Amino acid sequence: MSVDWRKYPDAVTAAQACAQHILAVLEETLSGEGLATLAVSGGSTPRPMFQEMARSRFEWDRVHLFWVDERAVPPADPQSNYKLANESFIAPAHFPDRNVHRIQAELGPEAAAGRYENEIREFFGLSAGELPGFDVIHCGIGPDGHTASLFPGEPRIRDHDKIAAAVWVEKFAQWRITLLPGALEAARNAVVLACGPDKADAVRAIFSGPYDPMQWPAQILSRNLTSVTWFLDEAAAAGVD
Ligand code: 6PG
Numbered sequence: 001m002s003v004d005w006r007k008y009p010d011a012v013t014a015a016q017a018c019a020q021h022i023l024a025v026l027e028e029t030l031s032g033e034g035l036a037t038l039a040v041s042g043g044s045t046p047r048p049m050f051q052e053m054a055r056s057r058f059e060w061d062r063v064h065l066f067w068v069d070e071r072a073v074p075p076a077d078p079q080s081n082y083k084l085a086n087e088s089f090i091a092p093a094h095f096p097d098r099n100v101h102r103i104q105a106e107l108g109p110e111a112a113a114g115r116y117e118n119e120i121r122e123f124f125g126l127s128a129g130e131l132p133g134f135d136v137i138h139c140g141i142g143p144d145g146h147t148a149s150l151f152p153g154e155p156r157i158r159d160h161d162k163i164a165a166a167v168w169v170e171k172f173a174q175w176r177i178t179l180l181p182g183a184l185e186a187a188r189n190a191v192v193l194a195c196g197p198d199k200a201d202a203v204r205a206i207f208s209g210p211y212d213p214m215q216w217p218a219q220i221l222s223r224n225l226t227s228v229t230w231f232l233d234e235a236a237a238a239g240v241d
Helices: 011-030 047-055 081-090 109-124 181-185 197-208 219-224
Strands: 004-008 036-040 063-067 069-071 136-139 164-169 174-179 190-194 228-233
Touching (some): 004 011, 011 036, 011 047, 011 136, 069 081, 109 174, 219 228
Parallel strands (some): 036 063, 136 190, 190 228
């Protein structure tokens, strides 16, 4: 399967291009729908993506914002994915608070995951067993090929039925709340933003290696989605050029 990927000189231009692509897909969605849904990830790479979105004039009151994953920390914690998005996007874009569906990680991992799953089910009007079709999801990858908070060896990588769960991440000795593969695969459009030399080996394995999502969880994104576009800087693309 060929992966739609685009290469940029550096991490900032890759992030800005990813932002513009997200806006274009949201605009296309809103040409036919009253609302659009966007689920974002965290980490360090997406900050310039969020800042680009905040600088762009957009009908944010017609967009509902969700998260792909969250660390089990309070929203003011430096590790919080919400904190990153709030500082670099929600606040500067004057994104309407009523459209922000934050993972309330301060409730504790299991309670937060259950609450988040219910909030998604209610917003999308899902019956039991149905999965949300986010209009756009944004994911990153780690050097180990993880995406969302699905790290290599995580048993939930085999779960294509549930929406979200709390997972223990041994690598960081941390609980996280994450969308599960079924919810990622049900997205109408996906973008993956991956930058830096430490991602090059993972990108090559994800794109060209044997399909083994237990070892390379981000292959969920490169092999199982109908519309996914990867935004790489030259360093991360070094192994696939
Ligand atoms: C998180 C993210 C995670 C992230 C990758 C890449 O909560 O950390 O959702 O999946 O996208 O770990 O993170 P960097 O951008 O920091 O490399």
